[in-house]
Amino acid sequence: MNVDAPVLPTSSQGAGVTRLRSRHLLGIAGLDAAEIALILDTAEAMKEVGTRPIKKVPALRGRTVVNLFFEPSTRTRTSFEIAEKRLSADTLSIATATSSVTKGETLIDTVRNLEAMSPDMIVMRHASSGAPHLLSRVGRAAVINAGDGMHEHPTQALLDAFTIREHKGRLAGLKVAIVGDLLHSRVLRSNVLLLNTMGADLCLCGPSTLMPPGVERFDVKSTSSIDEAVDGADVVMMLRIQQERMSGHFIPSLREYFALFGLTPERLRRAKDDVIVMHPGPMNRGVEIDSEVADGPYSVILEQVSNGVAVRMAVLYLLAGHDSAEPLKA
């Protein structure tokens, strides 16, 4: 078995930062630019591990990671699982349908029972905003937020940033348009925090009914014209629109939504020539994005998925390293 340690960053933008200050990753909120850069730099090393014939390093050997998913998820859960396995952690995945939660157990009790088995880290997806914060207050394990309600999805924003950086070489100064259901999106909130911290130029776009109240204090531009948002953009990030939004009177129909906010090849022509198109998935083809764009030359949607593993490896690695003062060696 190839047990070479990944070649870790000597801190490009990280300015000497080699560790995260918090033992949890509850959100992008609380990370500074140096820490974000550290995670992205570390992810580059981790990505290299994924290109090896034997995609495994022993960095988390003997550590137990529980993936606790209270909401259905395929992409994020499998991405974390692969990341954990590549780092040699012992992993266990619990999905809501098979947990005690359906028997009326509270989150706290579920977690206390898990903790009795001494996991080192808990990766949690939950429908309630703030659930990981509650968990971090009662438990001993390091908590990684894999998406909480409408609040944050930090590893998604990190993998988005990683993907952007791979293509553009930087984040600062880039014009990024984020289009879709802004109100209900945790991806949006994490991306706004991250891209603002890293100095990108953000423009949010969505119907007025799906604009977060108080968006003017998000320190970004916002518009309900997709043409305006896409104009001159380096990056266009599309967010999913959910079918059930029609029942809340947010939009009249998916058809009209596509007509007003769907990303079509014609609309994309207003962007820069080397624009990249992103989507956190799952995509609704023909609703927020035209298939021709989703599968077209500017799309980096599948790269986002691949990069997810490397970024999550980096997060797991750094959070584990926070506990042991010594850098992990092969």
Place this chain on the structure above:
Amino acid sequence: MKLLLKGGRVIDPGTGKDGELDVLVEDGRLAKIDRHIPPDGAEVIELGKGWIVAPGLVDIHVHLREPGQEHKETIASGAAAAVAGGFTGIACMPNTDPVNDHAGITQFIIKKATDANLARVYPIGAVSLGSRGEQLAELGEQKSAGCVAFSDDGRPVATALLMRRALEYAGMLGVPIVDHCEDPSLKGEGVAHEGFHASALGLRGIPGVAESLMVERDVSLAELTGAHVHICHMSARQSLRAVRAGKERGVRVTCEVAPHHFTLTDEALDGAIKYDTNLKMNPPLREGADRDAMLEGIADGTVDAIATDHAPHHADEKMVEFDRAPFGITGLETAVPLVFDRLVHAGRISLKRAIELLSTNPARVLNLPGGSLAAGAPADVVVIDPDRRVTIDAGRHVSKSKNTPFHGWELRGAVAYTLVGGRIVHRSV
């Protein structure tokens, strides 16, 4: 049996008394209020310099949880928390289990309160059966049994027609409708004030207008019917505007504000403890402009009363995800320090106005006995040491529940004595 409160400053807005006066209590009643009353065999309580002797405080908005949710609070524990907070009279909301929509339940509450023999407890009956908003409860029977007002608190009276009839009918009985104002469709699944902080935290919002729309409706209905509507736990600046406008044109509308709505804002949700469920209440903590409007209404007289909306919940019920936690915080034992520290010492209101808001006016709003130190009246009295520094310690609260966001706050102002019917029921000196 005689008791002499000596050396305090009597403030009684009801009778206009204000000065260094002694208070003589005889056989449970206020026998005499005068300068330098000789002890003449009475037990003498020497009060500290600057201590205030006032009519017992009256909280017209509390939840006592009994019958049905005795793990949160009982009538006895709530009445004990009341006197610990300086309140000699409390009006309890009908959202118990079962709902107090029937004379038998009212009688049960009164019986339990009599047994507890602490604060006086005045039941508020439900407007509609089960507070379901479908059929009027038997308000006449309920009033005969002891209800002092009617409310579907916790659930707004959703249709204008039912509210109109309730106002007309309660008006006939000479009692107010106590109105929890909230448009259910605008509130939706909201858990926090709609605005930047809810957006940033990913919490569903409740706009201030969800409250004020119904305030406007019900002020109009009070105008139409000539009946008295009392607006509960007002939180939004638009509501204050609607009440002010109603008062200006002579509508019989009164209103109350809870201490948390003049001390805290939604910014606290993003504070040291993120998603603290002890900051979740309905109506929610609103933004700075709303908090400032409440302070202004309290100072300029638009706000009639301070009421705590004391809403005890068990710690287990609050130790859950923010959106799953029940709404509400306790209030009886923190009201006096908050009012004195944040309003009186902050220079926003006078001592007299503080007593008006906590005693005189709430008693008047619900036509309750008390709220004044009239000679011959039962000696329901509070003694407040306005300068005592206290650190709020939820663990030492008398209420069964400890769900307060004010734990650890350092404030100036404390209750020294509470007397009900001339009996010392609380003392902290």
